[in-house]
Amino acid sequence: MKKVLSVAIAILLCILFAGCGTAQSENGDVEENTTVEENTTVEENTTVEENVTAEENTSEEDSTDETGDSKEIEILSIGDTASTDEWEFKLISVQFADAITAVSEQGSAVSDDYYLPADAEYKRSSDNARWINADSGTVYFTFIFSLNYTGTESQSAMPPSYISLIYEDTYTYSKSSVALLGTDDCWRSTSFYDFEPLSSSVQGRGYIEGISSQVAEDEESALQLSVNLYGTEFIYGFSVGDATVDETAIYTDTDLLEMAENFGDEDGHISWSEGSFPYFIDMRESWEELTTEEIQKGIVGTWNVREYTDKPGTEDLYTFNSGGTGTYNSAFGDERTLYWDAKNDKFVYSLSKIKDTMTYSEVRMASDDIWVMYNTNGMPICVLTRQ
Numbered sequence: 511m512k513k514v515l516s517v518a519i520a521i522l523l524c525i526l527f528a529g530c531g532t533a534q535s536e537n538g539d540v541e542e543n544t545t546v547e548e549n550t551t552v553e554e555n556t557t558v559e560e561n562v563t564a565e566e567n568t569s570e571e572d573s574t575d576e577t578g579d580s581k582e583i584e585i586l587s588i589g590d591t592a593s594t595d596e597w598e599f600k601l602i603s604v605q606f607a608d609a610i611t612a613v614s615e616q617g618s619a620v621s622d623d624y625y626l627p628a629d630a631e632y633k634r635s636s637d638n639a640r641w642i643n644a645d646s647g648t649v650y651f652t653f654i655f656s657l658n659y660t661g662t663e664s665q666s667a668m669p670p671s672y673i674s675l676i677y678e679d680t681y682t683y684s685k686s687s688v689a690l691l692g693t694d695d696c697w698r699s700t701s702f703y704d705f706e707p708l709s710s711s712v713q714g715r716g717y718i719e720g721i722s723s724q725v726a727e728d729e730e731s732a733l734q735l736s737v738n739l740y741g742t743e744f745i746y747g748f749s750v751g752d753a754t755v756d757e758t759a760i761y762t763d764t765d766l767l768e769m770a771e772n773f774g775d776e777d778g779h780i781s782w783s784e785g786s787f788p789y790f791i792d793m794r795e796s797w798e799e800l801t802t803e804e805i806q807k808g809i810v811g812t813w814n815v816r817e818y819t820d821k822p823g824t825e826d827l828y829t830f831n832s833g834g835t836g837t838y839n840s841a842f843g844d845e846r847t848l849y850w851d852a853k854n855d856k857f858v859y860s861l862s863k864i865k866d867t868m869t870y871s872e873v874r875m876a877s878d879d880i881w882v883m884y885n886t887n888g889m890p891i892c893v894l895t896r897q
Contacts, residue, residue, distance in 0.1 A: 585734075585747040592737065592744035596661035598711070599670065599739050601746050602654045604753040606726040608795065609633075609641040609888070610650050610717050624697040625689050625715035627652050629755070633782065633791060633888065643888065644719065649726050651675050651683070651718040651753065653735065657690065658712070659705035666702040672738035675718050677725050679732070688716035729754055761789060770880050773893040774820040782889060785822060790882055790890035797874040797882070805852040805873055806832075808881075813894040827897065828859065857883065 586592060591600040607627030623632065627650070628641030644650050653673075659665065674684035689699035691713040703712065725731070729751035737744045769786040782791060800808070812829045820826070830836040830850055838848040838861060850859040856870030871883040871891060879896035 583743060583745050585745050588746060588748055588752065590746070592739060592742075593660075594739055594742045596659060596665075597739050598656075598658040598660060599737060599744065600656045600658075600711075601735065601737075602656060604651065604653045604735070604748065605755055606721075606750075606753050607644070607650045607652050607717075609643045610652060611641050625652065625687070625699075625717055627755075641887075643886070647723055648719070649721050649723050651721050653716050655714045655716070656711040657714050659707070659709060661705070662707050664707070665705045667705060667740065668702055669699060669714060669716075670737060670739055672736075673716060673718070674736045675721065676734040676736060677721075677731065679734075681722075681725075682736075683718050683721050685720050686716055686718040688714060690714050726750060726754065761793060764789060766876055766880060767895070770816070770876075770893045770895050772822045773816045773818070773890070774822040774824060775818065776821055780818060787818075787890065790893070791888070793876070794874060794882070794884060794888055794890070797876050799855065800857075800873045800875055800881070801855050802852045804875075805855075805857050808875075809850065809852070809857070812897045813881075814897055816893045816895075818889075818891045828894075830859070834864070 586601070588601050588604060591598050593599075605627050607629070609628035611623040611626045611628045611632060626632075633641065657670070669688040669690045671686070671688055672684075673686045673688060674682050676682050687699050689697040690703050691697055692703065697715070705712075725733075727750075729749065731750045733748055733750055733753065735746040735748075737746065769789045772786045773790065774785065775781070776785070780787075782788070809830045810832050812827055815826055815828045816822075816824050825841040827839045828836060828848060829839075830848075834849060834851055836848045836850060836859075838844075838846045846861050848859055848861055849864050850857070851864045851870075852858075853870065855872070857873045858864060858868050858870045860868060869885075871885060874882050874884065876882055881894040882890050883892040883894070885891050
């Protein structure tokens with residue numbers, strides 16, 4: 511018992527001599543470790559959070575800057591001038607068209623009528639007038655501009671070529687062609703133009719093709735013309751209505767039946783500017799184009815048919831029966847069998863049996879009782895008046 515007690519006392523004494531240092535050390539270690547761990551954890555977490563936040567902010571600012579550049583592009587109006595250090599581009603006018611004028615395969619033309627809308631007046635102005643119709647279901651978008659060089663050294667450049675039309679911020683049409691008028695009065699779209707310091711502005715014209723006809727029908731819809739002026743983009747904003755011209759307004763009080771009765775050519779030498787030809791040329795787009803089914807159902811019956819080479823007032827009668835046959839009665843009393851067919855929304859009739867090589871023509875309904883046939887150039891070739 512005394513031996514056990516002695517051992518216990520010895521242990522106690524050892525603890526008493528070393529207790530303060532050990533206990534302080536242990537307490538200090540625990541406190542220091544705890545503090546360090548806590549501080550380290552907090553500092554590490556704080557550092558990570560700060561770094562992540564900084565990267566996100568930097569990313570957002572960069573994105574905003576990049577996006578801001580495109581959004582800050584000023585929307586110009588027709589008639590405004592877009593300027594860079596060396597160039598000035600002024601959009602003068604815009605217009606939709608179902609055909610464009612005097613396009614040369616060589617990419618140049620000496621003509622006042624070049625890259626312009628081939629309207630009805632142009633088409634009937636000369637037997638030698640040249641134009642190209644838009645593809646079915648599409649229209650051209652034409653524009654006129656001026657280009658001014660403000661640089662201090664001579665420079666050669668192609669016409670601005672990266673021009674596109676944007677419809678309702680959704681559809682972009684970019685198949686374009688642009689021409690400049692040279693000092694030799696020749697329009698060029700595929701060659702360099704020499705610009706000199708302090709020279710006068712150059713006339714320019716262009717068109718964009720393949721635009722859906724539906725785009726040109728909604729006059730309230732928004733359009734934008736994007737112009738890349740040798741590396742700098744400019745945007746012009748306007749409505750469809752600003753690019754639409756009503757060519758039928760001059761015929762508000764015109765008698766349709768009178769025009770139909772006067773259709774034809776007095777001497778057989780066609781001039782599209784005489785008689786009622788101009789009326790039927792101008793009115794074409796305002797009348798509904800009939801489908802195959804509408805032609806097949808509506809053509810049955812007797813019609814007074816005046817062809818473009820007939821004298822005005824000719825009274826030839828055509829009776830179209832269902833099934834593709836009928837009877838022709840001339841104003842002189844002749845009677846013959848006629849044949850007709852409708853397909854692909856086109857119509858053909860003949861006094862001989864129909865062949866695949868025959869040309870089918872579009873039919874437009876001026877009224878329930880007056881139909882007009884047009885050739886591929888949009889010229890009226892026949893007026894039918896129901897009897």
